[in-house]
Amino acid sequence: MSVDDQPIKKPFRWHILVFLAPAFLVYTAFMIVPLAGTLQLSLFRRIDQQLVYVGLDNFRMLFGDPRWSVNFWNALWNNVWFFIIHMLVQNPIGVLLAALLSSPTLRFRAFYRTAIFVPTVLSFVIVGFVWKLILSPLWGVAPSLLNSVGLRSLFAPWLGKEEYALTALSLISVWQFVGIPMMLIYAALLSIPDEVIEAAEMDGITGISQFWKIKLPLILPSIGIISILTFVGNFNAFDLIYTAQGALAGPNFSTDILGTFLYRAFFGFQLQLGDPNMGAAIATMMFLIILAGVAVYLFAIQTRLRRYQF
């Protein structure tokens, strides 16, 4: 831009506002207002058909009253376990698959990529029911498949056993969503310039050590993004547990996560009437937990990640 053709006065660029308005309005109406509404609801309680401002009483009840706190801590711990399984299983497998996919000698790449990504676009309801059927001790294929390799004794009704149910569900969720880290990492791997790889090869770094020393450091920012997406997704999870185990998250609440706990409190279940105020208190806690996690990531991790410009 040269100095002499700069206009004397820039006209106000209305079109920016016009283009931003729909997204802004929709986002405000459907995200910000309900969020504020939820936060507000959690500070009130219905007493004798009247909404009364009670300050932090709902939170005091949530943490102080064992009827609520036991359930809350149980749900929180289950949620943490759900997240741990995803971080330990889903993301490493996603990276591994992406590394295999980006190998130049691989054939049928598009087929593998599609096949692994397909479950991600399936509805939770389908995934929940299909896996319930696969793992069913009565009609499922899992027992007969294990039988055909002589491992029938390893089969257990996993979804009905307190000690296995949550892990089994986490793995089902991993199966469904492993395509997302795979795709993101795959894209990151493809964006590594050939010159860098060639330079590494010139220096004698090939094969596995090339992956560890060159590619992995370059895709670390993507892994960070995936971790935070997994975190947010897991702490908001609800659908899979609800379709596979029902709102009571059986057996004996062993698969109860924050989402199902919130659902029962807010909407009620069977004979239990819903309590929107306690539900809002739980939703607020979920919001704060996710906010804290994202903040830790943004300020403590992302700022330290090294970025490479090519």
Next chain:
Amino acid sequence: MTTRLITALLTGSSLLACAGAALAQDKTLTIESWRNDDLAIWQEKLIPAFEKANPGIKVVFSPSAPTEYNAALNAKLDAGSAGDLITCRPFDASLDLYTKGHLADLSSLPGMENFSDVAKSAWQTDDGKATFCVPMASVIHGFIYNADAFQQLGITPPATEAEFFAALDKIKADGNYIPMAMGTKDLWEAATMGYQNIGPNYWKGEEGRLALIKGEQKLTDPQWVEPYATLAKWKDYLGDGFEAQTYPDSQNLFTLGRAAIYPAGSWEISGFNTQAQFKMGAFPPPVKTAGDTCYISDHTDIAVGLNAKSPNADAAKTFLSWVASPEFATIYANALPGFFSLNNAAVKMEDPLAQEFVSWREKCKPTIRSTYQILSRGTPNLENETWVESANVINGTDTPQVAGEKLQKGLDAWYKPAK
């Protein structure tokens, strides 16, 4: 094209308006209901029967989707546009409508005397002084068995608990059938088909249920813990992997002829009749020793009440009295086998399985599910906790004593029985 469509619509609506005017001298009653499955039965059987007997009153059955019913009804009642007759859900949902003044008091309605106190309990104020809906139907718990299997193995329907477990042992030893089709995955099967099915024999039906509400008995008392001890024994007779067996799994296991006994609710009858290829029979929950009084869970499920603001209250009351009559009971019970009339008059039913279920009313004392009235108003919710604990007891996670203690602790946390 559009013009013609509009003309057609206009003609159509004016014709309807004429028809409406012609019928204006008749009173038209509208029934609000969530039972859209029953639309055909109402239109083809119930309404013609009523209109024939009561010329001058027209009835329209206008159901909405079950999941939307409560919300839609509340909105219509508040706006004053609800129908004259309201189908009532049991207990708190309808009680709430009554306390808000939406449902009229029907205690003195002619025909109300045809119902026992238990039948009316789901639609009464807590003190039992006002009844606001006419009971229509209930569901009965018991056991349905594969009659062919029983014959093959030489078993007769057990009457006592000892016979019951002897029969289960025999089926298990034979190995051709899974002794009992029930799973704990969906939780409610364990509570509803298990605990609430066999329990009344232990806590003596109404006696125990009312004592629990009054606070005279506790869930830790032997009569409330023992059914759990019996349930715990069921574990050995359930199918492989019952922990992950769902309700539809259990139904299929039984109707495919792979299981011999199915802890049931009578609502299964019509489904089982079409699915099962073998002869079926039913027996009531076995008693402890021969000759004991037997108790059955005859759970009140559906009723109909009067919109307090209805302009046609007199016509509506005529209709409600007819609903309370044995004639209505006969038509309804035969159209929907497994949904039994709550009327005191004996109703003749065609379906043999339904006949068997309903015959228990004569020899056994009926009660309703112990957790439904009053006791499930607070948090933690006794009904939901009972689901979890019943499944826990069968899975072996909790002992019967621990289950009783947990439930009582949860109940004590919010429920203070009236002194």
